[in-house]
Amino acid sequence: MHGADSNLQVAYRRLLEHYGRQNWWPGDSPFEVMVGAVLVQNTNWQNAARAIETLKDEGLLAPDALVAAAQEELQELIRPAGYFRQKAARLQSLARFVTDNYGGSLEAMFAEEFTTLRAGLLSINGIGPETADSILLYAGGLPTFVIDTYTHRVVKRHGWAAADADYHALKEHFENALDRDAALFNEYHALLVRVGKEHCRTAPRCEGCPLAELLPEGGPVQPEN
DNA sequence: GACCAGGCACATC
DNA sequence: GATGTGCATGGT
Numbered sequence: 094m095h096g097a098d099s100n101l102q103v104a105y106r107r108l109l110e111h112y113g114r115q116n117w118w119p120g121d122s123p124f125e126v127m128v129g130a131v132l133v134q135n136t137n138w139q140n141a142a143r144a145i146e147t148l149k150d151e152g153l154l155a156p157d158a159l160v161a162a163a164q165e166e167l168q169e170l171i172r173p174a175g176y177f178r179q180k181a182a183r184l185q186s187l188a189r190f191v192t193d194n195y196g197g198s199l200e201a202m203f204a205e206e207f208t209t210l211r212a213g214l215l216s217i218n219g220i221g222p223e224t225a226d227s228i229l230l231y232a233g234g235l236p237t238f239v240i241d242t243y244t245h246r247v248v249k250r251h252g253w254a255a256a257d258a259d260y261h262a263l264k265e266h267f268e269n270a271l272d273r274d275a276a277l278f279n280e281y282h283a284l285l286v287r288v289g290k291e292h293c294r295t296a297p298r299c300e301g302c303p304l305a306e307l308l309p310e311g312g313p314v315q316p317e318n
Numbered sequence: 319g320a321c322c323a324g325g326c327a328c329a330t331c
Numbered sequence: 332g333a334t335g336t337g338c339a340t341g342g343t
Contacts, residue, residue, distance in 0.1 A: 134325040140341060175340035179326085221326050241324050286324055
Protein backbone atom coordinates (compact mmCIF):
# COMPACT_ATOMS: atom_id res chain seq x y z
CA MET A 94 0.00 0.00 0.00
CA HIS A 95 1.23 3.51 -0.66
CA GLY A 96 0.60 7.04 0.48
CA ALA A 97 -1.97 8.20 3.02
CA ASP A 98 -4.63 5.78 4.18
CA SER A 99 -7.84 5.98 2.24
CA ASN A 100 -11.21 6.35 3.88
CA LEU A 101 -11.78 2.71 3.18
CA GLN A 102 -8.75 1.68 5.20
CA VAL A 103 -9.68 3.91 8.11
CA ALA A 104 -13.25 2.65 8.02
CA TYR A 105 -12.07 -0.95 8.13
CA ARG A 106 -9.96 -0.38 11.21
CA ARG A 107 -12.84 1.35 12.97
CA LEU A 108 -15.30 -1.38 12.14
CA LEU A 109 -12.95 -4.12 13.26
CA GLU A 110 -12.17 -2.28 16.49
CA HIS A 111 -15.86 -1.64 17.17
CA TYR A 112 -17.36 -5.00 16.24
CA GLY A 113 -14.46 -7.47 16.29
CA ARG A 114 -14.14 -10.34 13.85
CA GLN A 115 -17.41 -11.56 12.35
CA ASN A 116 -16.17 -15.06 11.55
CA TRP A 117 -18.41 -15.31 8.51
CA TRP A 118 -18.86 -18.56 6.70
CA PRO A 119 -16.42 -20.91 8.37
CA GLY A 120 -18.51 -23.80 6.96
CA ASP A 121 -17.71 -27.50 7.18
CA SER A 122 -16.61 -27.56 3.54
CA PRO A 123 -16.20 -25.25 0.55
CA PHE A 124 -19.23 -26.80 -1.10
CA GLU A 125 -21.37 -26.05 1.94
CA VAL A 126 -20.29 -22.43 1.60
CA MET A 127 -21.22 -22.44 -2.09
CA VAL A 128 -24.65 -23.85 -1.34
CA GLY A 129 -25.08 -21.24 1.38
CA ALA A 130 -24.21 -18.48 -1.08
CA VAL A 131 -27.19 -19.46 -3.22
CA LEU A 132 -29.57 -20.14 -0.36
CA VAL A 133 -28.93 -16.78 1.30
CA GLN A 134 -29.81 -14.74 -1.81
CA ASN A 135 -32.13 -11.97 -0.65
CA THR A 136 -32.83 -14.06 2.43
CA ASN A 137 -32.16 -13.93 6.17
CA TRP A 138 -29.17 -16.10 7.08
CA GLN A 139 -31.21 -17.92 9.73
CA ASN A 140 -33.55 -19.27 7.06
CA ALA A 141 -30.70 -20.26 4.77
CA ALA A 142 -28.95 -22.02 7.66
CA ARG A 143 -32.00 -24.20 8.31
CA ALA A 144 -31.98 -25.39 4.74
CA ILE A 145 -28.25 -26.12 4.90
CA GLU A 146 -28.71 -28.23 8.02
CA THR A 147 -31.39 -30.26 6.31
CA LEU A 148 -29.24 -30.81 3.24
CA LYS A 149 -26.38 -31.89 5.48
CA ASP A 150 -28.61 -34.38 7.28
CA GLU A 151 -29.67 -35.77 3.91
CA GLY A 152 -26.09 -36.10 2.71
CA LEU A 153 -26.66 -33.65 -0.14
CA LEU A 154 -23.78 -31.28 0.53
CA ALA A 155 -21.67 -32.78 -2.22
CA PRO A 156 -21.78 -31.99 -5.95
CA ASP A 157 -22.48 -35.55 -7.10
CA ALA A 158 -25.24 -36.12 -4.57
CA LEU A 159 -26.89 -32.81 -5.33
CA VAL A 160 -26.86 -33.44 -9.08
CA ALA A 161 -28.47 -36.84 -8.51
CA ALA A 162 -31.24 -35.55 -6.22
CA ALA A 163 -34.80 -35.21 -7.47
CA GLN A 164 -35.54 -31.52 -7.91
CA GLU A 165 -38.99 -31.68 -6.30
CA GLU A 166 -37.57 -33.35 -3.21
CA LEU A 167 -34.81 -30.80 -3.10
CA GLN A 168 -37.41 -28.03 -3.19
CA GLU A 169 -39.08 -29.37 -0.08
CA LEU A 170 -35.80 -29.75 1.78
CA ILE A 171 -34.80 -26.14 1.24
CA ARG A 172 -38.26 -24.62 1.62
CA PRO A 173 -37.38 -22.58 4.73
CA ALA A 174 -34.84 -20.59 2.72
CA GLY A 175 -37.57 -19.11 0.51
CA TYR A 176 -37.65 -18.91 -3.30
CA PHE A 177 -37.34 -22.68 -3.01
CA ARG A 178 -38.27 -23.56 -6.61
CA GLN A 179 -35.72 -21.17 -8.08
CA LYS A 180 -33.06 -22.06 -5.56
CA ALA A 181 -33.44 -25.82 -6.06
CA ALA A 182 -32.78 -25.35 -9.77
CA ARG A 183 -29.90 -22.97 -9.06
CA LEU A 184 -28.24 -25.39 -6.64
CA GLN A 185 -28.39 -28.19 -9.16
CA SER A 186 -27.04 -25.95 -11.92
CA LEU A 187 -24.14 -25.01 -9.66
CA ALA A 188 -23.46 -28.63 -8.72
CA ARG A 189 -23.63 -29.66 -12.37
CA PHE A 190 -21.11 -26.96 -13.23
CA VAL A 191 -18.66 -28.55 -10.79
CA THR A 192 -19.23 -32.13 -11.93
CA ASP A 193 -19.29 -31.37 -15.68
CA ASN A 194 -16.24 -29.11 -15.77
CA TYR A 195 -14.08 -30.26 -12.85
CA GLY A 196 -15.08 -33.86 -12.21
CA GLY A 197 -16.80 -32.80 -9.01
CA SER A 198 -13.52 -31.57 -7.50
CA LEU A 199 -13.64 -28.16 -5.84
CA GLU A 200 -9.89 -28.27 -5.54
CA ALA A 201 -9.68 -28.52 -9.32
CA MET A 202 -12.29 -25.81 -9.74
CA PHE A 203 -10.56 -23.27 -7.52
CA ALA A 204 -7.23 -24.03 -9.21
CA GLU A 205 -8.77 -22.70 -12.42
CA GLU A 206 -7.52 -19.38 -13.74
CA PHE A 207 -9.42 -16.73 -11.82
CA THR A 208 -11.02 -14.78 -14.65
CA THR A 209 -12.08 -17.97 -16.40
CA LEU A 210 -13.62 -19.38 -13.24
CA ARG A 211 -15.48 -16.18 -12.41
CA ALA A 212 -16.89 -16.01 -15.93
CA GLY A 213 -17.88 -19.66 -15.68
CA LEU A 214 -19.75 -19.10 -12.44
CA LEU A 215 -21.50 -16.06 -13.90
CA SER A 216 -22.64 -18.14 -16.85
CA ILE A 217 -24.69 -20.34 -14.51
CA ASN A 218 -28.34 -19.37 -14.35
CA GLY A 219 -28.99 -17.92 -10.90
CA ILE A 220 -25.37 -17.03 -10.13
CA GLY A 221 -24.90 -13.26 -10.36
CA PRO A 222 -21.90 -11.14 -9.39
CA GLU A 223 -22.45 -11.19 -5.64
CA THR A 224 -22.99 -14.94 -5.44
CA ALA A 225 -20.04 -15.61 -7.74
CA ASP A 226 -17.72 -13.40 -5.71
CA SER A 227 -19.01 -14.88 -2.44
CA ILE A 228 -18.14 -18.34 -3.74
CA LEU A 229 -14.70 -17.25 -4.92
CA LEU A 230 -13.90 -15.45 -1.68
CA TYR A 231 -15.63 -17.43 1.05
CA ALA A 232 -15.43 -20.92 -0.44
CA GLY A 233 -12.27 -20.56 -2.53
CA GLY A 234 -10.27 -18.15 -0.42
CA LEU A 235 -9.55 -16.05 -3.51
CA PRO A 236 -9.13 -12.28 -3.07
CA THR A 237 -12.19 -10.79 -4.77
CA PHE A 238 -14.28 -8.14 -3.02
CA VAL A 239 -17.97 -8.90 -2.52
CA ILE A 240 -20.43 -6.03 -2.95
CA ASP A 241 -23.94 -6.27 -1.55
CA THR A 242 -26.84 -3.93 -0.87
CA TYR A 243 -25.41 -2.90 2.50
CA THR A 244 -22.11 -2.02 0.92
CA HIS A 245 -23.95 0.17 -1.57
CA ARG A 246 -25.73 1.94 1.29
CA VAL A 247 -22.67 2.49 3.44
CA VAL A 248 -20.49 3.68 0.56
CA LYS A 249 -23.07 6.06 -0.81
CA ARG A 250 -23.97 7.52 2.57
CA HIS A 251 -20.37 8.47 3.03
CA GLY A 252 -19.88 9.72 -0.49
CA TRP A 253 -17.03 7.25 -1.00
CA ALA A 254 -18.18 6.58 -4.53
CA ALA A 255 -20.42 8.16 -7.14
CA ALA A 256 -24.13 7.90 -6.40
CA ASP A 257 -24.65 5.83 -9.53
CA ALA A 258 -21.67 3.50 -9.05
CA ASP A 259 -22.60 -0.05 -9.97
CA TYR A 260 -21.41 -3.41 -8.67
CA HIS A 261 -18.25 -3.52 -10.72
CA ALA A 262 -17.29 0.07 -9.94
CA LEU A 263 -17.63 -0.47 -6.20
CA LYS A 264 -15.72 -3.73 -6.37
CA GLU A 265 -12.83 -2.01 -8.15
CA HIS A 266 -12.99 0.85 -5.69
CA PHE A 267 -12.41 -1.45 -2.71
CA GLU A 268 -9.86 -3.64 -4.42
CA ASN A 269 -7.80 -0.66 -5.54
CA ALA A 270 -7.78 0.90 -2.07
CA LEU A 271 -6.81 -2.23 -0.15
CA ASP A 272 -4.15 -4.90 -0.06
CA ARG A 273 -5.20 -7.84 -2.19
CA ASP A 274 -5.80 -10.10 0.78
CA ALA A 275 -8.64 -12.63 0.95
CA ALA A 276 -8.79 -12.59 4.76
CA LEU A 277 -9.12 -8.80 4.70
CA PHE A 278 -11.82 -8.84 1.99
CA ASN A 279 -13.67 -11.56 3.88
CA GLU A 280 -13.74 -9.65 7.15
CA TYR A 281 -14.41 -6.27 5.58
CA HIS A 282 -17.47 -7.44 3.68
CA ALA A 283 -18.92 -9.04 6.81
CA LEU A 284 -18.28 -5.86 8.81
CA LEU A 285 -20.02 -3.72 6.17
CA VAL A 286 -23.08 -5.94 6.38
CA ARG A 287 -23.02 -5.65 10.16
CA VAL A 288 -22.80 -1.87 10.25
CA GLY A 289 -25.28 -1.47 7.41
CA LYS A 290 -27.80 -3.64 9.19
CA GLU A 291 -27.44 -1.92 12.51
CA HIS A 292 -27.34 1.68 11.33
CA CYS A 293 -28.04 2.50 7.70
CA ARG A 294 -31.59 1.18 7.71
CA THR A 295 -32.67 2.26 11.18
CA ALA A 296 -30.72 5.47 11.83
CA PRO A 297 -31.22 8.08 9.11
CA ARG A 298 -28.78 10.47 10.77
CA CYS A 299 -26.22 7.81 11.60
CA GLU A 300 -26.74 8.04 15.36
CA GLY A 301 -24.29 5.86 17.23
CA CYS A 302 -22.64 4.52 14.12
CA PRO A 303 -18.93 3.71 14.49
CA LEU A 304 -18.36 5.35 11.12
CA ALA A 305 -20.23 8.56 11.99
CA GLU A 306 -17.00 10.56 12.35
CA LEU A 307 -16.09 9.68 8.78
CA LEU A 308 -19.20 11.30 7.35
CA PRO A 309 -18.67 14.27 5.05
CA GLU A 310 -19.53 17.79 6.26
CA GLY A 311 -23.29 18.12 6.33
CA GLY A 312 -24.02 14.52 7.24
CA PRO A 313 -24.99 11.47 5.25
CA VAL A 314 -25.13 11.89 1.49
CA GLN A 315 -28.04 9.54 0.90
CA PRO A 316 -29.72 8.96 4.27
CA GLU A 317 -32.88 7.70 2.58
CA ASN A 318 -31.11 4.52 1.53
C1' DG B 319 -50.28 -7.06 8.99
C1' DA B 320 -46.77 -4.61 7.22
C1' DC B 321 -41.85 -4.78 6.48
C1' DC B 322 -37.53 -6.92 6.03
C1' DA B 323 -33.72 -10.30 4.62
C1' DG B 324 -25.91 -11.23 2.92
C1' DG B 325 -30.05 -11.38 -5.48
C1' DC B 326 -31.15 -12.65 -9.84
C1' DA B 327 -33.48 -13.19 -14.32
C1' DC B 328 -36.66 -11.63 -17.32
C1' DA B 329 -40.25 -8.45 -19.36
C1' DT B 330 -41.26 -4.09 -20.94
C1' DC B 331 -40.77 0.56 -22.32
C1' DG C 332 -29.91 1.08 -21.27
C1' DA C 333 -32.85 2.00 -17.52
C1' DT C 334 -36.69 0.64 -14.77
C1' DG C 335 -40.17 -2.69 -12.90
C1' DT C 336 -41.64 -7.24 -11.26
C1' DG C 337 -41.83 -12.19 -9.66
C1' DC C 338 -39.82 -15.26 -6.70
C1' DA C 339 -41.25 -17.26 -0.88
C1' DT C 340 -40.09 -18.19 3.78
C1' DG C 341 -39.78 -16.87 8.76
C1' DG C 342 -38.72 -13.14 12.26
C1' DT C 343 -39.84 -8.49 14.19
